[in-house]
Amino acid sequence: RDRCGYCTFVQAPRSTTAHTMSPEEVLDVAAAGARLGCKEALFSLGDRPELRHIEARRHLKSVGYESTPDYLIAMCQLVLERTGLLPHANAGLMTKTELLQLREFNASLGLMIENVSERLTQRGGPHFGAASKHPALRLGMIELAGSLGIAFTTGILIGIGETHEERVDSLLAIDRIQKAHGNIQEVIIQNFRAKPDTRMRRSVEPTVLDMLRTIAVARMILGPDMNIQAPPNLTPDGYQAYLSAGINDWGGVSPLTKDFINPEAPWPHLTELKQMTEDSG
Numbered sequence: 001r002d003r004c005g006y007c008t009f010v011q012a013p014r015s016t017t018a019h020t021m022s023p024e025e026v027l028d029v030a031a032a033g034a035r036l037g038c039k040e041a042l043f044s045l046g047d048r049p050e051l052r053h054i055e056a057r058r059h060l061k062s063v064g065y066e067s068t069p070d071y072l073i074a075m076c077q078l079v080l081e082r083t084g085l086l087p088h089a090n091a092g093l094m095t096k097t098e099l100l101q102l103r104e105f106n107a108s109l110g111l112m113i114e115n116v117s118e119r120l121t122q123r124g125g126p127h128f129g130a131a132s133k134h135p136a137l138r139l140g141m142i143e144l145a146g147s148l149g150i151a152f153t154t155g156i157l158i159g160i161g162e163t164h165e166e167r168v169d170s171l172l173a174i175d176r177i178q179k180a181h182g183n184i185q186e187v188i189i190q191n192f193r194a195k196p197d198t199r200m201r202r203s204v205e206p207t208v209l210d211m212l213r214t215i216a217v218a219r220m221i222l223g224p225d226m227n228i229q230a231p232p233n234l235t236p237d238g239y240q241a242y243l244s245a246g247i248n249d250w251g252g253v254s255p256l257t258k259d260f261i262n263p264e265a266p267w268p269h270l271t272e273l274k275q276m277t278e279d280s281g
Contacts, residue, residue: 020059026075026084029244033256034083039105041085042252043072044261047092047132069098076105089151093141108151109133110187112162113138116173117155117166127162139173142243146181155188155229169215171221177227186227187188189215191234193262208238212245219246232273233265243280249275270272 021029022147048068049056052072056068066190069091076087089102090110102109121126145152156170171187178184191206208216211230213216218228229249232239253267268276 006112009202020056021187021222023063023075023078027078029086029257030079030083035256036255038085038254038256040252041076041079041083041087043076043086043087043089043091043243045091047074069094069101072221073098073101078104079104089155093137096144096148099141099150099183103109103148103150105173106150107225108153109145111138112151112155112157112188112190112209113170113174115141115160115162116170117162119166120160120162131244133172139177141180142177142184146177150183151185152183153186153188154184155186155190156214157190157192158210159203161203168217168221171218175221175223178222184226185202186229186251187218187222189218189228189230189247191230193265208235208241211235211238212241215245233257233259233267234262234270239268240276240280243277 003257017062033041041271042228045068050060050068060066060071065074070271072089072091076089079085079087087106088103088108088110089106090112092111094102094109113135114127114133116139118135120124121130121134122128131137142152142154154174156167156208158167162170169220174184174187189211191211193205215230217229219226222228225247228247229251230239230242231246231251232242232253233243248275253270253273254266259265
């Protein structure tokens, strides 16, 4: 990380039915990122897509792996040993054995809590039918990672139908894990973005003011020593104000790859981000 509190990184596209990267593609992107001065390689993918998509199963078989976690572990090792980039895997729920294997080749791991409210898992809620997003499972994995000494990034997603009290509950849950295990290295406050062809495409997105209030509350709950970040590309016209609300971390910003999770939202240029940060003191 540089002194402005962001980490340049290269991101592998999410594992989807459309395309899963080959080892050669993974290495090519990581090597290009290393040449540009990136420090981390973000591996972001869904929970075991081979269980739902035949294309994912075919790809795994073609490269000689039985499961996505096995393939992920191998690719993290490949990138670390061949490029020097520090892998950071965000791949959903993992078993203890998988966490221990990933620990060998990752500087840190990540999993968003999003929200701890079980109400949001009920019919009509944003997490209905998404078993892997059940709060108890996500909190349990982060606690397990803490017991294994694995540095972790987590956070909340605002604007998905939660109440203000449920946001606070989620931040308090993160704080409890940190006090118990000390493995939370940064907490993301992320604003929901409505996307076409999804069930929540007509949902109202959080305002900049809503983000500022939530960031400020997060800073009060999590204290002065926690790294709190908010993605600048999801609020292109207002992210500078996040600095005044209490963030000290911009998260990952890539000079090479787009944000595959939010492809409609380009990263700010690094020189612009640096200038915005310096202008705010």
